[in-house]
Amino acid sequence: xxxxxxxxxxxxxxxxxxxxxxxxxxxxxxxxxxxxxxxxxxxxxxxxxxxxxxxxxxxxxxxxxxxxxxxxxxxxxxxxxxxxxxxxxxxxxxxxxxxxxxxxxxxxxxxxxxxxxxxxxxxxxxxxxxxxxxxxxxxxxxxxxxxxxxxxxxxxxxxxxxxxxxxxxxxxxxxxxxxxxxxxxxxxxxxxxxxxxxxxxxxxxxxxxxxxxxxxxxxxxxxxxxxxxxxxxxxxxxxxxxxxxxxxxxxxxxxxxxxxxxxxxxxxxxxxxxxxxxxxxxxxxxxx
Amino acid sequence: xxxxxxxxxxxxxxxxxxxxxxxxxxxxxxxxxxxxxxxxxxxxxxxxxxxxxxxxxxxxxxxxxxxxxxxxxxxxxxxxxxxxxxxxxxxxxxxxxxxxxxxxxxxxxxxxxxxxxxxxxxxxxxxxxxxxxxxxxxxxxxxxxxxxxxxxxxxxxxxxxxxxxxxxxxxxxxxxxxxxxxxxxxxxxxxxxxxxxxxxxxxxxxxxxxxxxxxxxxxxxxxxxxxxxxxxxxxxxxxxxxxxxxxxxxxxxxxxxxxxxxxxxxxxxxxxxxxxxxxxxxxxxxxxxxxxxxxxxxxxxxxxxxxxxxxxxxxxxxxxxxxxxxxxxxxxxxxxxxxxxxxxxxxxxxxxxxxxxxxxxxxxxxxxxxxxxxxxxxxxxxxxxxxxxxxxxxxxxxxxxxxxxxxxxxxxxxxxxxxxxxxxxxxxxxxxxxxxxxxxxxxxxxxxxxxxxxxxxxxxxxxxxxxxxxxxxx
Ligand SMILES: Cc1cc2nc3c(=O)[nH]c(=O)nc-3n(C[C@H](O)[C@H](O)[C@H](O)COP(=O)(O)OP(=O)(O)OC[C@H]3O[C@@H](n4cnc5c(N)ncnc54)[C@H](O)[C@@H]3O)c2cc1C
Ligand SMILES: Cc1cc2nc3c(=O)[nH]c(=O)nc-3n(C[C@H](O)[C@H](O)[C@H](O)COP(=O)(O)OP(=O)(O)OC[C@H]3O[C@@H](n4cnc5c(N)ncnc54)[C@H](O)[C@@H]3O)c2cc1C
Ligand code: SF4
Ligand code: SF4
Ligand code: FES
Numbered sequence: 001x002x003x004x005x006x007x008x009x010x011x012x013x014x015x016x017x018x019x020x021x022x023x024x025x026x027x028x029x030x031x032x033x034x035x036x037x038x039x040x041x042x043x044x045x046x047x048x049x050x051x052x053x054x055x056x057x058x059x060x061x062x063x064x065x066x067x068x069x070x071x072x073x074x075x076x077x078x079x080x081x082x083x084x085x086x087x088x089x090x091x092x093x094x095x096x097x098x099x100x101x102x103x104x105x106x107x108x109x110x111x112x113x114x115x116x117x118x119x120x121x122x123x124x125x126x127x128x129x130x131x132x133x134x135x136x137x138x139x140x141x142x143x144x145x146x147x148x149x150x151x152x153x154x155x156x157x158x159x160x161x162x163x164x165x166x167x168x169x170x171x172x173x174x175x176x177x178x179x180x181x182x183x184x185x186x187x188x189x190x191x192x193x194x195x196x197x198x199x200x201x202x203x204x205x206x207x208x209x210x211x212x213x214x215x216x217x218x219x220x221x222x223x224x225x226x227x228x229x230x231x232x233x234x235x236x237x238x239x240x241x242x243x244x245x246x247x248x249x250x251x252x253x254x255x256x257x258x259x260x261x262x263x264x265x266x267x268x269x270x271x272x273x274x275x276x277x278x279x280x281x282x283x284x285x286x287x288x
Numbered sequence: 289x290x291x292x293x294x295x296x297x298x299x300x301x302x303x304x305x306x307x308x309x310x311x312x313x314x315x316x317x318x319x320x321x322x323x324x325x326x327x328x329x330x331x332x333x334x335x336x337x338x339x340x341x342x343x344x345x346x347x348x349x350x351x352x353x354x355x356x357x358x359x360x361x362x363x364x365x366x367x368x369x370x371x372x373x374x375x376x377x378x379x380x381x382x383x384x385x386x387x388x389x390x391x392x393x394x395x396x397x398x399x400x401x402x403x404x405x406x407x408x409x410x411x412x413x414x415x416x417x418x419x420x421x422x423x424x425x426x427x428x429x430x431x432x433x434x435x436x437x438x439x440x441x442x443x444x445x446x447x448x449x450x451x452x453x454x455x456x457x458x459x460x461x462x463x464x465x466x467x468x469x470x471x472x473x474x475x476x477x478x479x480x481x482x483x484x485x486x487x488x489x490x491x492x493x494x495x496x497x498x499x500x501x502x503x504x505x506x507x508x509x510x511x512x513x514x515x516x517x518x519x520x521x522x523x524x525x526x527x528x529x530x531x532x533x534x535x536x537x538x539x540x541x542x543x544x545x546x547x548x549x550x551x552x553x554x555x556x557x558x559x560x561x562x563x564x565x566x567x568x569x570x571x572x573x574x575x576x577x578x579x580x581x582x583x584x585x586x587x588x589x590x591x592x593x594x595x596x597x598x599x600x601x602x603x604x605x606x607x608x609x610x611x612x613x614x615x616x617x618x619x620x621x622x623x624x625x626x627x628x629x630x631x632x633x634x635x636x637x638x639x640x641x642x643x644x645x646x647x648x649x650x651x652x653x654x655x656x657x658x659x660x661x662x663x664x665x666x667x668x669x670x671x672x673x674x675x676x677x678x679x680x681x682x683x684x685x686x687x688x689x690x691x692x693x694x695x696x697x698x699x700x701x702x703x704x705x706x707x708x709x710x711x712x713x714x715x716x717x718x719x720x721x722x723x724x725x726x727x728x729x730x731x732x733x734x735x736x737x738x739x740x741x742x743x744x745x746x747x748x749x750x751x752x753x754x755x756x757x758x759x760x761x762x
Contacts, residue, residue: 023514037471043563043572044471069572084471086508216563216573219469219510220695221535222555226546233539233546238697252546255648259548263574270569 001081005058010140013065014108015074016050017082022057024049024087030115031093031210031242034059035218037084038076043069046215046237048112048187049088059085062111062140068267075275089218090241093208095119098182099126100150102174104167104196106132106188110141112210113187117148126150128174128181132167132188136160168195175203183208186245190254197245207245211236211253214260227253306408307336311625318598318629321483321566325389325621330368333418337365340410343402348412351400353745354381354452358397358412365415374423377416382455382498383448383744385424385490386477388417391741392619424493434502437461439758442525444511444698447475448740449731450531451498452747453754458501460755465525467509472562475533476732477740479562480554482592484599485622488561512697517705517727527726527754530713531747534692534732540584544642545688549576549650553585553593553689560596578684581605582653584639585689586616591623593687594631606632608639608681610658610671636660638671640678642686653681694733702727712736719753720746728754 006018024034033048051060065071076082093116101120105113110131117127129149133139134157146152154162155170163170167188175181184207186196193209200207213225213236220238227236230247234240310326311317317324328336340362348358357376364373377384391397393413401409441457443450446468454464472478474491495505509515511532520528537552539545556575559565563573581597583590586609598605607626609616612635616623627633636658643652657677660669694711706714706723713722713729720730730746732738 023509027514039572041564041567041571084508086469086471086510087514089510089513216555216558217470219513219535219697221537222558223537223539223552224555228546233541252648256546256548259576260574263568263576267569267572267574 001083002085004076004078004080004082007076007078010062011138013074014062014138014140015065016060016062016111017076018058018060019082019085020057021059021085021087024085025052025057025059026054028052028059028088029092030095030119031112032088032090033218033241034061034085034087035089035215036061036073036082036086038069038073038082040083042072042083044084044216044218045069046089046212046218048210049115050111051115051118059087062108064108067264068271071268071271086218089237091239093119093185093210093242095123095125096183097123097125100128100179100181101125102171102181102184103127103129103149104131104171104184104186104188104192105129105145106167106186106192107134107138108140109186109188109192109210110139110145113185114141114144114148116185117145121148121150128179129153130155130167130170130174132156132170132192134158166195167192168199171196172199175200175205181205184245185209185242190250190257193245194248194250197248197250201246208242209245209248210241211243211248212241213253213256227256301341302335302338304335304339306339306411307332307414309411309414314625314628314630317484318595319601321599323487324484324625327421328414328418330370330422333365333415334368336411337362337415339403340366341402347400347402348397348410351397353396353741354748356381356384356397356416361419362410362412362415365419370419370422371426374419377419378423381416381744382452383494383740384416385420386448386486386494387741387744388413388415388420389486389490390481390619392739394620396741424490434459434461436463439463439526440465440524441527441529441754441758442467442520443529443531444517445469445475445531445533445731445733446473446495446505447531447533447731447743448477449533449733449743449747450475450529451494452744453529453531453728453730453751454503455498455501456748456751457754458498458503460751462755462758463502463504465504465506467511467515468505468507469510470562471507473505473507475531479558480589480592482557482561482596484595485592510697512701517698517702517724521726526758527728529747529750529754530698530722530727530729530733531731531743532695532698532729532733534694534712534737536693536695536711537688538690538692539688540639540690542639542641544644544650547642547644547650548648549578549644549684550642550686550688553583553589553687554692556593556687557589557596560600566596566600575600576685577602578650579603580681580683581685581687582608582634582639582681582683583687583689584608585691586611586618587689587691588618588622589691590687590689591618591626593689595622595626595629597685597687598629598631602685604632606634606681606683608634608637608653608655610636610638611668612636612660615668634681636671638673639686643680650684650686651682653683653686655679655681692732692737694736710736717753718749720750721753726757
């Protein structure tokens with residue numbers, strides 16, 4: 001059992017957990033992930049390490065509620081245990097010594113961007129961060145990102161905060177303004193990462209993304225996470241999850257991500273029925 | 289006449305055909321995950337044991353990598369001393385309930401049995417299973433207290449190699465800790481071999497027996513990621529054993545392999561067995577089976593995959609194999625069971641590419657017919673494609689069961705630990721000493737994908753060698 005030390009609701013559907021996992025904390029590098037299982041009958045799901053404190057022996061993860069497991073996890077409280085918490089998995093993000101680096105985080109993707117920003121700053125690399133969400137109240141970790149960025153730019157789809165529109169528009173403005181940029185790293189929903197790749201490609205600007213295919217073991221054993229990068233099949237859990245945005249076959253990745261769409265819907269419907277019929281005492285506040 | 293002339297009359301071998309294995313009805317079992325082979329009852333077991341000649345020079349034993357004292361345990365079954373029979377087996381084989389079920393006996397112990405020359409060999413595996421199942425139903429004696437010898441050994445991987453090595457060392461007084469990457473111990477026994485062949489409860493009980501001996505099992509630790517080999521030594525372990533198996537799946541590198549609906553056998557079986565996808569949605573992990581499934585390959589892994597697919601609800605589940613039935617590497621019994629259950633076999637057939645629709649889902653498997661030519665390096669006749677014989681199998685799921693290779697996570701993060709060109713750990717001697725001092729290895733990680741009993745034999749040898757070296761180092 002891995003005990004949850006702290007929990008913070010970042011938005012109604014995004015929860016931050018600080019978990020006791022001393023071995024993982026000691027080894028975690030920015031860009032790596034863990035695989036979590038919360039019930040004996042549960043699924044194994046991958047989550048990016050959003051921060052790690054080797055001294056305290058804790059690892060921070062941020063989860064966005066999308067399907068059954070993430071919703072069920074959202075119900076966990078401080079003091080509760082997570083059954084399995086294995087990692088750190090995947091290759092660390094390649095941290096350059098040369099900046100400036102533009103970090104783009106969309107939705108829950110701001111969380112995995114944070115440790116990369118922190119590490120780059122610690123190496124003295126200039127960091128420009130662009131974070132975005134649909135609306136101001138869905139924007140996460142703004143203060144934390146400000147503390148590890150030389151510049152922080154914000155975009156919301158509805159214009160409630162910062163630029164009205166997509167993070168890619170802010171990124172394009174930045175590039176077009178002639179700013180010197182060494183590298184772009186983008187993490188967020190697949191559509192966003194693909195758009196960032198499309199934006200930087202004409203400029204031949206090196207861009208890395210952290211893809212999130214469906215996984216089972218996370219150690220190279222099953223091949224569920226395979227995707228095509230530069231015409232070659234890669235296993236995201238051991239060869240990635242960070243890849244060159246201009247090389248990733250996003251069409252295929254998207255399509256593979258939907259492999260269990262029917263089953264996922266069935267699982268969510270069952271879960272909602274169990275948890276949201278009538279006033280609910282489970283602590284979830286009812287209705288997501 | 290041989291020596292048994294002098295033994296009491298009731299000990300004379302009985303001439304009768306080999307006792308058949310009671311099984312679940314083929315039609316019913318083809319659709320459920322309960323165990324197929326039901327096991328001998330006491331009468332069948334005693335009757336079968338009575339067939340043994342108790343040879344002075346028991347050649348059967350030579351076929352067993354862990355040297356089970358076969359005539360001795362068979363004699364005890366005949367005398368209805370089931371406890372004694374179990375203890376005889378258990379004294380050299382730490383996982384008899386597993387081996388009795390999954391050993392390829394027909395190529396190990398039973399192939400050597402002298403009775404096999406004229407009639408059928410004694411059903412050694414089935415009797416081994418019988419005594420183990422009998423013992424599990426009895427109250428277990430507390431294991432005798434073992435005096436700790438003050439030394440610590442770390443075992444990486446909890447498959448048959450790791451479990452055997454751990455058990456043998458624990459019995460000698462070592463403090464043994466097993467580190468396992470997955471969330472449950474057992475290796476292939478838990479994630480690969482299906483419930484209907486090896487109930488997971490049996491694996492759990494065997495692991496429980498080890499824990500009763502004082503072995504500590506820590507899951508969710510990926511050595512090479514969570515902790516390295518060097519860090520384990522820094523933590524005070526005196527020696528290490530690597531039983532990390534051969535878990536990396538191979539694909540064919542034919543077009544269409546990343547389509548939705550193409551699985552590696554590892555993924556297909558892990559979802560089904562470890563994650564219990566056959567219980568979805570009560571259990572959370574889903575699996576897509578489709579109506580028509582093609583499994584490529586004809587080893588144990590392929591047979592398990594195809595039989596799982598059928599049990600998961602496929603209308604038709606087929607094996608696609610490029611050689612003929614005679615070359616199939618699967619255990620004979622599994623092949624027979626698969627046939628009885630209605631599995632379809634496309635032999636002398638090789639896949640060329642996987643076909644898909646506009647949404648990226650599998651719609652078919654293009655194949656080519658093969659014929660057998662001259663024998664190749666493996667001694668089997670080489671399959672050669674027949675020009676122009678391409679045809680399409682109408683399937684919506686394809687499972688690749690082509691074999692596996694060792695996972696490089698440990699070797700990549702351990703300086704001085706050498707692997708060969710297949711990724712297998714290099715060992716310096718018969719006991720499995722790797723190219724790093726005080727690090728031993730055995731099982732699939734060394735041999736490439738092989739068998740449970742070979743992995744156990746390797747684990748056992750390594751345990752003896754570790755003991756010898758560490759005791760010498762006192
Ligand atoms: C390397 C990696 C890092 C990730 N980091 C984070 C993170 O920090 N925070 C976060 O909220 N999410 C993260 N994800 C995604 C997260 O794993 C999925 O959202 C989660 O598995 C959904 O489970 P569910 O049961 O709630 O939803 P489901 O109903 O199962 O699925 C909803 C969506 O999640 C995807 N998904 C489903 N199962 C998996 C799986 N086993 N692996 C990956 N994706 C899956 C599906 O494609 C689908 O689009 C990451 C994924 C990967 C591969
Ligand atoms: C589907 C299937 C059916 C089979 N059927 C039969 C059969 O009927 N009869 C037979 O004799 N053989 C059979 N085999 C083969 C047999 O199962 C294997 O040869 C045997 O399990 C090998 O044992 P092992 O201990 O070497 O490795 P494994 O059983 O593979 O165990 C290795 C363990 O190490 C763990 N591990 C790997 N890397 C790390 C790491 N870095 N850190 C921590 N842990 C790690 C793995 O998670 C795994 O649990 C079958 C195999 C498969 C896949
Ligand atoms: S362990 Fe396997 S090979 Fe040895 S006697 Fe038992 S069934 Fe035969
Ligand atoms: S070879 Fe056959 S008959 Fe002889 S001891 Fe072994 S099992 Fe019995
Ligand atoms: S998740 Fe299984 S190989 Fe990557």
